[in-house]
Amino acid sequence: MFELPESDFRVAVDRLRDLIRFDTTNPPGNEREAAEFLAGILREAGFSPELVGRHESRPNLVARLDAKPENRRNRPLILSCHLDVVPADRERWTHPPFDAVEADGCVWGRGAIDMKGFAVMALTVFLLLKEKKIELDRDVIFVAVADEEAGTNLGSRWLVENRPDLLGGDPEYVINEVGGFTLHQHGKRFYPVQVAEKGIAWLRMTATGRPGHSSLPQPENAIAKLGEAAAKLNRASLPWHVSEPARYFLTEMARGRGPVAAWVCRNLLLNRRLGPLLLPLLVPRERRATFEALVRNTATPTIFASGTKINMSPPNATLELDGRLVPGQTADDLVREIRAVAGSGFEIEILSDFPATVFDSDTPLFQKIEAGLNARDPDGSVIPSMIPGFTDSSNYARLGATCYGFYPLKLPPDLDFAALFHGDDERIPLDGLKWGIETLYDVLVGALEAK
Known part of the structure; x- marks a missing residue:
């Protein structure tokens, strides 16, 4: 060598x-x-x-x-x-x-x-x-x-x-x-070599409200509506999508805990109900977010913009989302998943996207x-x-x-x-x-x- x-x-x-x-x-x-x-x-x-x-x-x-x-x-x-x-x-x-x-x-x-x-x-x-x-x-x-x-x-x-x-x-x-x-x-050493990567869907989410003097609180406040949507997205776990590269990787990692764990991972991880329950048992807490991201689309709020004056309720507010797509998923799929979490009443624009x-x-x-x-x-x-x-x-x-x-x-x-x-x-x-x-x-x- x-x-x-x-x-x-x-x-x-x-x-x-x-x-x-x-x-x-x-x-x-x-x-x-x-x-x-x-x-x-x-x-x-x-x-x-x-x-x-x-x-x-x-x-x-x-x-x-x-x-x-x-x-x-x-x-x-x-x-x-x-x-x-x-x-x-x-x-x-x-x-x-x-x-x-x-x-x-x-x-x-x-x-x-x-x-x-x-x-x-x-x-x-x-x-x-x-x-x-x-x-x-x-x-x-x-x-x-x-x-x-x-x-x-x-x-x-x-x-x-x-x-x-x-x-x-x-x-x-x-x-x-x-x-x-x-x-x-689990006391073992692994060397992951990347053969797959998620795609992107960078999105802009817009809420409209009723503009007016901010001394009179508006029930239809654009910032409040979009803030609630952002909080929901931040808490949500989007649907389970296990691609073949993710399943193989997670199964081989589980093998470090023995053949039973590998069998469970390989055969049950694809199940949309059982998979989310199994992953916490197979992956340490400190690494769970990384592994979760391999089996779900994600949409992370990153840029919030609204208003130009402190004494005026703005007519609209925008939130930019860094969306990531698992293999087989599209930007339109992610938009549908976001709407299911955030609810209706928002415009969602696809700024840039490409597949996994x-x-x-x-x-x-x-x-x-x-x-x-x-x-x-x-x-x-x-x-x-x-x-x-x-x-x-x-x-x-x-x-x-x-x-x-x-x-x-x-x-x-x-x-x-x-x-x-x-x-x-x-x-x-x-x-x-x-x-x-x-x-x-x-x-x-x-x-x-x-x-």
Whole structure:
């Protein structure tokens, strides 16, 4: 197995800290400086990276490692990351979110996990493939996109629609977030590798009321009506929809509690009445919300807007909802479920939507991923998984690519990894990062080396 020299690992850590220090909060994004930083590293290594996009300040970075013509037998593989990050409230952090502090065995900062950590992991492996002159059976393409956190319109979606040539035209595989990290449960270690992700339905819900002077309370108050609807949605559990990827993932996780639990999960979880009763028995409380989101559509209130004057009851109020769709469900299905909870009298507009994405795990690359993880942790179990969010993979799928969330990190049992995504005190354990670089290198050499 490959072992990364400590001096090379320190270079990777320094690059990660430098990358975090670029504030690429989206909005507005401003990913150019971060992309130029990576492009400079690639140029020094002999690559010719391209920076392309709709806006000058928000380019996408693409670099290509070509296989020799006599060895090129397969379609390209893409290593994809995004450089934008979500906002961070520095008052809530132990260390400032863009200072990239190294402390307690971690690098702390917004993007350390999501997803500048993988940017540096993938970049390091990409450079190693060239440095070690690995004979490849296909081209390997490194992609660092903008705008993933705000819907991908300026990032992977723009590339797919405008410059698919830079992505190899018809890539066979994409390695992206989220998966490959250690998940501890019932004393066992699992490594979920993402093969499915929920779709989105971003909605705007509008209530109308009777405008007037607010010294006279109005029974038909738009804010009050919409507030009640938001509270109902926040408390509600929408209907049970267990897709095949979710059922397989939950069944394999239940297997950690023994064959009886696995049988119960596999055979009864599909039941709409019994399933909701069984899940709390199979999944620890602290992880239940994540697992629940795999088997239900969700609609989370995120933006409330109304009124322009404190002494006037507004004529309307709007609530924006971040809706997520399980495989097989549509935005219209979610709207019907919302109306069943919130009641009538609201206009619901679909702002943006796309369906869930599911990829086949029966491929040579997935087998290499499984073998690579098993070699590093023989007692761990590799499981095809689904995530409740969405990633750039939904766009790459339009080119016919099979996409896997494989961001290998060996994590300790006491780290709530899921809470670090978009959460306070985001940080990446350095020993886990080193393990991940080594694991990703082994997997790619095993999968791509010309035979």
